[in-house]
Amino acid sequence: MNQNEIFDAIVVGTGISGGWAAKELTEKGLKTLVLERGPMVKHIEDYPTMNDDPWDYPLKGELSKEDKKKYHVQHRVNWAPREDVKHFFVNDLEHPYVETKRFDWIRGYQVGGRSLTWGRQSYRWSDIDFEANKKEAIGVDWPVRYKDIAPWYDKVEEYIGVSGEALGLDVLPDGKFQPAMKLNCVEEDFKKTTAAKFDDGRLITIGRTAHITDPNASFEGRGTCQNRDRCWRGCPFGGYFSSNSSTLPAAERTGNMTLRPNSIVHEIMYDDATKKATGVRVIDAETNEKIEFKAKIIFLCASAMASVGILLQSKSERFPNGLGNDSDALGRGIMDHHYKLGATAKVEGYLDKYYKGRRANGFYIPRFVNLNEKTKREGYLRGFGYQGTASRGDWSKEIGELGYGKDLKDSVLKPGRWTIGVTGFGEFLPYDDNRVTLSPTEKDKWGLPQLAFDVEFKENEYKMREDIKKEIVTMFEAAGFKDVSSYEESSGPGLGIHEMGGARMGHNAKTSIVNKNNQVHLVPNVYVTDGAFMSSSSCVNPSLTYMAFTARAANHAAEQLKAGKFS
Incomplete structure (x- = not known):
């Protein structure tokens, strides 16, 4: 690559x-260099375990003792990494960080990043979320509202394919949905019982997930979910959305993208004369060569x-x-979001019923607390939702003598x-003293x-966690389930894998880092559109919101470039 070439845009991360x-x-015509710190992963070709069965692994997918040492942080989430997906998670011995207080940082360094391993739950924010900081004098006020982002939610949902059920809720706006997946018989009855026994707005719906379910829909080479x-x-x-199956191939088709893996971006270069960024400094992960791209x-x-970290x-x-x-x-x-807490129960009956695939x-239970006077809770602000499933268990657990x-x-x-x-996902408030810094002493292997x-977690979070457990137990008991018990496993912030904040969006440079268009206030040709720009966290999975803001910001950047603002 010619290091003297000046691209229209550089994108850091895939x-x-x-x-x-x-x-x-790229679809706006910008010659774009895309840099990824990890190795190349090609759609289909580089999914080595995509068709494996449990018996293909000597430990039924569990990590060996040696691998558990390599993935000692990643393994805190329990379900990942396993033998079949460990190649999509970082080796913690090679990628250390400092935990002044426990922080469970789950990462995937490869082309596609965590779009290959995300949970795919896709929910819109509402004005209840965007207005909360201002109403409660917490953190900084968002300089946007739902109406500003709604058209971009539309665009993203129609492109990636989100299946779900329209509900007409203010707290969880409806979207452009593929046909909804089906609740099973136990979940359907839980839905009916909840509607009958509670009058505070709580309900059960199928999760809104980035899976194509319409066999007649066209998604540029992607097929429907095969369950x-x-x-x-x-x-x-390509049944679920990932960068590898969808957006990166779309960028490649334009002929305007140059993709360079194994490129560790560690600094944005700044020109004081123009008051703009001029490019990035990179270390080649394989050769340790130091490179600059403009x-x-x-x-x-x-x-x-x-x-x-790059901004710091x-x-x-x-x-x-x-x-x-x-x-x-x-x-x-x-x-982050609360995780690793909720409730379990046994369900009697339905032994003549099963499910396919x-x-x-x-299923999903949208937020139903602190929405009005009737649902107000004492002791904490904001709210939570639940994600769960009902299923038939393994035969051996019911047999005393095999x-x-x-x-x-x-x-x-x-x-x-x-x-x-059921697992609860609750909102985490944006405290200024919850922060990440650069260690003055500890370095990684690239120096x-x-x-x-x-x-x-602080007092608001701990009180919310207690209510998360209490409310789902109440719902399970109302449904007539047996052996109901709440649970809460050891965890720290980060384990929800929804880490966000650090370069928050706000009205001015005195209290925030980026403006309403995701531009760094003081360096307007730098845009931050991943979770770093979040000024609050809501209680819903955030990836759909990242995508909507990114699409909006990229179109803004292309317009600014065309207008000569970044020349």
């Missing part, structure tokens, strides 16, 4: 946000904490504390009893400073 930035910028539930391995059908526009989509490392005489950081807001207000989705011969064979063919489980996390 995950949920980076893929969308690449697609939108295999092997999504994290990479879907050869562009008129920079899109930072490296994932929230990584993007904050981008120091100059003008910005000694990090690019655009006159406010000292950079690295502050780190958030392995639905890669569950038996042998014909009795054993007959038992193997019979599924177990029904159970139901770059490690990130240091000083983030914790």
